[in-house]
Amino acid sequence: MKVTGIIAEYNPFHNGHQYQYRQIRNNTDTDYIVVVMNGDFMQRGEPAILNKYDRTHMALEEGADLVIELPVFYGTGSAEYFAAGGIYLLQALGCIDRVCFGCEYNDLSVLSDIATIYSDEQPDFRNYLNKSLKEGNSYPKARTNALLQYSKEHGIILPDGIEKELSKPNNVLAIEYLKTLQKLSSDIKAYPIKRVGQDYHACELPDSDNNHLGSASAIRSVYADRSFRTPDSVMPSIEPLLPEASIRILTDAYGKYAPLSMDDFYPFIRYLLLTNEHPLTDYLDISEDLANRMESIYQPELSYSEYVDAIINKQYTRTRIMRCLLHILLGITKPFAVEQKDSAKVPYARILGFRKESSGLLTAIREQGDLIVIQKVKDALDSFRINNPSAAALLQLDIRAAHLYEQICCQTYHSTIHNEYTQGMIIL
16 A cells, blocks of 8 residues: 655645646555645634635545644644644654655755755854844745855855745745654655646736646635625636636635635734733744834734734744734744644644545554544543643644634634534545
8 A cells, every 4th residue: 555645735725736636646656645734724824715624625526535634733833843743744644655745846855955954953054044043034044044155165066046946935845844754764755746837926817828727825815805796706717727626615615604814813813912911922933022023013903914014024024924923813832832842743633534435544544653543523632631631732722723713704704613523524
């Protein structure tokens, strides 16, 4: 049995994801595809436009065999946390042969060499990194500067233009995946696929009738526009970029319980900023300098976007600020992060859905895996509270995040709430 793992968000599932599945099926000996997927909140620091159960349906209908939820702590963290959580989970399943990921630069040997330098963090590299940070650069920029300086000083030859490649999100994640595989001395093989179609950050739909590989950002920019009144007015422009299952599910959801945006959650963030239950520096990714900046800039009349825009500077990127605000919303603190990161494993696999003909895969995971397979959330939480408090805290965060998302869905659209304690797996 050969199994390929994918770490994804599917916000939403589009033709580029379908292309990845086809590449795996056509060019490898894969029998099963296992997806570790973010729940209701994304790594960029925003809610998914569609709940995790609908996105699981999309993946299963388009060819995934099993979808497992990436705990929200990892799924909403920096690239390092996101990649580590996904790889920890795939490793613990005990049956994954390769991990497939898309990236703009797919020379595996170069990416692996960079991952090794980042992992080792020799004193010279750390000094270059700290120097660049003190100059006011963002962490991603500072790390790239340190890499270039370290490589030059130590005679390491990197390809021309590599600094431009290292600024692209999928390449950043690719290196983090490789770092974690190296850290675990994992037997899982990396299988990069060169990304095709629109740029990751593109927010405009492709203008060519022949280009059906648009970015998720472009799709979301249209679908998330609530000025449209009906699915018929929003879907036609994005349908060419989506497979059939995604078209149907997005059409059925629009205006009934989707889309959601961070604006819907901002009143809760405002409340937390005003009550100051925890100092901002208690939350993950918020330094003292950033906390001071957030507090000095905050004004109740600012919208979410206006507040984020006002904080952005050379040192703090939009994504980092959005992620920090999400950490405040979800209550993800630095001590909690240290506790989870030190364990270097994910203790459970929460199954969101699977294909019935792939049930043998679940048997293999139960026999070979080094984790608890969760089918009933309430039972698992009760057990963890007695036997594994750290796992209980991680799962409780997942439950709290999901219930918050569903509560906002209900408040915005008067929709029915998914209850995490009673929601069953999706079996296709």
